[in-house]
Amino acid sequence: KNIKKYFPIRGGVFLKVKGYVKALENVDIEVEEFKTLGIVGESGCGKTTLGRIITKIYEPTGGELYYYSENGNEYNITKKIDKTIKDTFRKNVQMIFQNPYESLDPRLTIDEIIKEPLQIHKVFKNKKEENEYVEMLLQRVGLSPSYTKRYPHEFSGGQRQRIAIARALALRPKLIVCDEPTSALDVSVQNQIIEVLKKIQKDFKISYLFISHNLDLIYHVSDKISVMYLGNILEEATSEELFQNPLHPYTKVLMNSMPSWNPKNRKLDKVSVQGEPPSPVNPPSGCPFRTRCKYKMKICEQIKPELLGEGHRVACHLYD
Numbered sequence: 486k487n488i489k490k491y492f493p494i495r496g497g498v499f500l501k502v503k504g505y506v507k508a509l510e511n512v513d514i515e516v517e518e519f520k521t522l523g524i525v526g527e528s529g530c531g532k533t534t535l536g537r538i539i540t541k542i543y544e545p546t547g548g549e550l551y552y553y554s555e556n557g558n559e560y561n562i563t564k565k566i567d568k569t570i571k572d573t574f575r576k577n578v579q580m581i582f583q584n585p586y587e588s589l590d591p592r593l594t595i596d597e598i599i600k601e602p603l604q605i606h607k608v609f610k611n612k613k614e615e616n617e618y619v620e621m622l623l624q625r626v627g628l629s630p631s632y633t634k635r636y637p638h639e640f641s642g643g644q645r646q647r648i649a650i651a652r653a654l655a656l657r658p659k660l661i662v663c664d665e666p667t668s669a670l671d672v673s674v675q676n677q678i679i680e681v682l683k684k685i686q687k688d689f690k691i692s693y694l695f696i697s698h699n700l701d702l703i704y705h706v707s708d709k710i711s712v713m714y715l716g717n718i719l720e721e722a723t724s725e726e727l728f729q730n731p732l733h734p735y736t737k738v739l740m741n742s743m744p745s746w747n748p749k750n751r752k753l754d755k756v757s758v759q760g761e762p763p764s765p766v767n768p769p770s771g772c773p774f775r776t777r778c779k780y781k782m783k784i785c786e787q788i789k790p791e792l793l794g795e796g797h798r799v800a801c802h803l804y805d
C-alpha cells in the first residue's frame with residue numbers, strides 16, 4: 486500500500502545527497518492466492534524495484550507491505566519483524582531473476598545451488614531424502630536428475646533458468662516474483678520456460694508477480710495486469726478487460742506498439758507517443774504521462790490523477 490522508493494544520488498567530496506531517483510510513487514497492488522498479477526511497462530518504469538521491495542531485497546522509502554499467512558492472519562512486514570514471521574516470509578516469497586547467466590553461483594554445483602535454501606532453513610535431517618527431493622525438483626522443471634553434479638556453465642540459458650526455477654521452488658513458496666524470466670533467452674526457449682512456470686503454478690499452487698515489458702507475454706500469463714509508467718500504476722484490470730477495453734492513453738500506446746501480422750487488426754485509436762519518458766529524478770508535476778500525452782488538459786499539469794474505479798482502475802483525468 487502506497488509503496489514509495491527513492492534512491493539518493495550522491496556526489497562531491499563528502500558524497501552529499503544531491504537529489505533522488507523517484508523509482509516508485511505510491512504504488513498499491515495486491516497479489517491474490519494462486520493467481521498471477523502481471524506488471525508491464527517500459528524499461529526504467531520501476532517494475533524491478535517493485536519486485537525487489539516485495540521480496541524485501543530493498544526496503545521501501547514509504548508505504549506498507551502486508552503478508553497474509555495461510556490461516557488468514559495479516560502481518561505488516563514493512564519494518565522490523567519477529568524472527569518467526571521473517572523466516573515464514575523468506576520461505577514463502579521467492580524470486581526468479583532476469584538473467585540466468587548471472588543469478589546462479591558459478592562455483593557451486595546444481596545440487597549445491599538447489600540445496601542452499603533447504604540447508605539454510607534446515608528442511609531435511611536426512612541426506613537421502615534431501616537428494617531425492619532435489620532430483621524430484623529437477624524432474625518437475627524438465628531436467629534430468631543426473632545433472633546434480635554439474636556446474637551452471639555446462640548448461641544453456643533455458644536450462645539455467647529451469648535450475649533457477651527449481652531453486653525458487655525448493656522451499657515450496659506461496660509467491661514467486663518472476664522478473665522478466667524469459668527476456669534473456671532465445672525466442673524458441675521462452676515458450677518452454679513459460680509452460681514450465683504455468684505447470685508448476687498449478688502443481689505447487691503458487692501466486693506469481695510477473696514482471697515484463699512484453700505486453701503480449703503478460704496477457705498470456707496474467708489474471709490481472711497493472712500498467713506502470715515512471716514509478717506509478719496508471720491502469721489495472723483483468724487481462725481480458727484490459728485488452729478488450731484499455732482506457733489509459735499510455736495503455737493504448739503500449740497496445741498499438743504490439744506487432745501484428747495484419748495492421749488492420751489494430752483497431753485502437755492510433756495514439757502515438759511523443760519523445761522519451763521524463764527523468765525519474767525530476768518527474769513532471771500532475772500526471773506522470775502528461776509530457777507525452779496527446780489528450781493532456783490544463784488540470785493534468787496541476788493535479789495528479791488518482792487510480793480510481795472498481796475492478797478496472799485507471800489514473801487519468803479523462804475519466805474523472
Ligand code: SF4
Pocket residue numbers: 733734735772773774775776778779780781782785790800801802803
Ligand atoms: Fe493524458 Fe491528462 Fe489522462 Fe494524463 S491525466 S493521461 S495527461 S489526459
